[in-house]
Amino acid sequence: MSGPQKKIVKRIRIDVDKCNGCLGCEVICSASHAMPKYSSNNPARSRIRVIREPLSDIYVPVFAGEYTAAECAGRDKYIIDGKEYEDCAFCRAACPSRDIFKEPDSGLPLKCDMCESDPSLDEPLCVQWCLADALIYEEVEVAAGDESETVAELDAGLQALAHKHGWPKVRDAVDRMKKN
């Protein structure tokens, strides 16, 4: 192969200064993921939530990222332009430390799917419904990770496991996982 690898990443650019706090993004997200589609809405089921503290003038739309089984060992707290954001305000994880991005009935994690559908939409629905332009959809080309680096990382990881557990156990584990 020649030249660096490229891939297209779908991105929502979030301009918190433009958010008017209407929560329309939560309404349309939860409605479009309802079964049948649009048959109900409930922000608790939304894959985008607006972290709001009106009296501190804080409005942060956050859309759901990866599920994590354990919360971080430490938390973060940002102070920007004199405004103190709540713990993990910018984090996208469905995480045991908070209620958002979990299906209320089952507790299963929710993740933004960028409204991928067939036929595909021009833009995710939250973006379409945000007339304040706080949410802007973009497709950007980024460099894909170097394949050889990935292989080297894998080698190092396996060696560490073998060092800890011995090769036979690692081999057994791989065989068992293959069968599943």
Next chain:
Amino acid sequence: MRYAETGFNLEVDLARGNIERVATDPQLTELHLGGLGTNAKLFWDRVPPEVGHFDPENLLIFGTGLLTGTPAPSCNRTVVSAISPQTRLFGFSIMGGFFGPELKRAGYDKLIFSGKSPAPVFLWIHDDKVELRDASHLMGLGTLESAEVIRQELEQPDAAVSSIGLAGENRVFYASIEQGRSSASRLGLGAVMGDKNLKAIAVRGSGDIHIADPARFIGLCNESLAFIKHRDKNPLKGVMPILAGLGSPQEMAIDDEKWHTENFVWGNARVRRKGFWTEEVADEWTKTMDSMRTRLLSCFNCPMKCGAAISVDTRMCSYMMKCFSKLTYTMGAFSDLEFGLRIAQKATEHGVDAFSAPQTMAFAIELLEDGILKDSDFPGMPADSEGRFYWLLDRIVRREGIGDVLADGTYWAARKIGGGAEEYAHNCIKKTEQLPLKLGMLNHMYFLMYCTGEKANITQIEGNFPQVPFPTREENEDWNEDWPQVPDERFKEWFRDWELRGDNSIPHYPSAEASFEIVNWQEKMHYIDDSTGMCAGLSSFPYKPPFHIHNLPTLISAGAGLDLDEDSLSHLTRRNRDLVRANNIRRGMRREDEKPPDDHWKHRFPELEQQLLDGYYEFKGWNPDGIPTLESLHELDLDYVAEDFLQRGILTENDEAPAGAAAADGEES
């Protein structure tokens, strides 16, 4: 399965502390939709005219609209109702914000409070868990302050809270119920809440709101958003900037206040200041707004930005301002914008109505200047206008000294003060303060709206038909080119031929018959919104809105699973409208109460005005005293109202309905 609504109300007996979840009759939805319609029905059934505003039997209802909380843009309104201490009539005040959708997701369409709590309480609703909690530590706190304390106490930062301040606690007749971004301000419903010893309501809901015909419903929502985008890019031509867009007038975003400051009147609704809006004033006020407005704000699921976070001596947000409160204190005190934005922060925390409060304070100053009140009535009051307003606000919300009298509003205060003070309470209709407007030539359509309106504000009656024609017929025709919102083509013809001066001008054109249709259409659109919970700002109030009589029947039907067309929605709305009126007729309201302030227009036409009112009553199916006739009550399935009117002697069997009572359904067409 119930769609759009939950099918349950929460009944809270504050005297006994009893709370019940009560299923509602789906037939009432078919007859009245929700919001104002079903509120009016509950008042008819349960609050007879013998019940006074501060009696325990007075109900305080928070009723969500039928579509509140659905994805339809701007459907976020809650209609608060109680017998008003100001008007002594069936009062309703409508708030947006986030309270209604949260209440519905918690599983309730309405909160119905009865009785009085023996000690101060607040209600906490978290889905199925509902409890009255001690509020003694909240007494005296401001509306936003108490909401914050409650959120922290409950560890519920996202709870929606409606609360009252000192004004409500002390039963100021124009106390508001504040909800952060929005408020139910008019008619003193906050005083009724205070009288019931209910400091606040906090609600958090996590349930679903269902839609009957999802594809059709969301299709209309998407169409409306596309239209709003279009309108945003293409402001209407030939009208003031403040009227060119959608929403309620975009007071927070638009700095040009020439129209309001020069056309509305200052002080105690007296002084018109032509030429006020100079370049220097424009510069100074723009700077004030730029330095104090930190963000434009929306209500739940609405793309309009009618509110703003206002910062007073902080970089964050001290309070959230709504619309025209921007100017009412400024103009009442003959001051500047910075004063207006600063005192509004205190007024919002205390929880007073931003129309009645500054007008009452200006009224007091005028009485002092004219010697009806004395210096001794105002011990320690500063000499400057701004200082006087702060001093008066403080006395009023605490009901101290002269504040105790002024807390009753201009109408009732004038009667207590006497000595000619009545002449100074000159800007009321049905005992409540109106927009400060004093104009030249009688506008006969506005005359009818002012007379027959049973809402506190002209802005809740006027709307879709332009207030004045354009200078030329060609411009009128241009306007008509793109005006599908009218009920039918006749409205365009009336507008096309309307002139600023000459034969086809007010008060003789549009003709009486055309005026009845125009006034009725505008009022009807508001009554539809008040039952669906849609904000007037996307429907009944601005020119050329996204929602109108041709698409609302489909939206409501698809949302709630009803089967409405234009005729049946109009008929239903007429039922709601007459049921509101029936509540007030039973409380003694009659023709003599239906008049604009004497000085509203300089040029009046007493004979014409009476003919117009006669004609409009007849058009509405009301008798010459403004009472719905037996025949029209029967048409509207309101025979139980007719029966009550007969029993009370309000109507007699021989009371023949005036000829042509059915004209309200469009006889002329």
